[in-house]
Amino acid sequence: xxxxxxxxxxxxxxxxxxxxxxxxxxxxxxxxxxxxxxxxxxxxxxxxxxxxxxxxxxxxxxxxxxxxxxxxxxxxxxxxxxxxxxxxxxxxxxxxxx
Numbered sequence: 001x002x003x004x005x006x007x008x009x010x011x012x013x014x015x016x017x018x019x020x021x022x023x024x025x026x027x028x029x030x031x032x033x034x035x036x037x038x039x040x041x042x043x044x045x046x047x048x049x050x051x052x053x054x055x056x057x058x059x060x061x062x063x064x065x066x067x068x069x070x071x072x073x074x075x076x077x078x079x080x081x082x083x084x085x086x087x088x089x090x091x092x093x094x095x096x097x098x
Contacts, residue, residue, distance in 0.1 A: 001054060012050060022046050031065055040069060047073055 013023035025042040059076040
């Protein structure tokens, strides 16, 4: 999360969720084991929960599997893991403005 040009690492994927953590239900392993329908349901549930808790202006759905979603929820956009690197580097550029 970026607040006032400051990166705040959350590691929110490690928070408890169901019988594990959030990342246990939205990752590739769960997708392969449980199928896309169940996986997608958990992805949307996690987006909803994180949206309520963190109240972001924008949510970037990254990772290789985000392109498998049936739809992109309002306030979200698709990206890749590369966006995290680009965003991190931009914070150290002198002319960067959020």
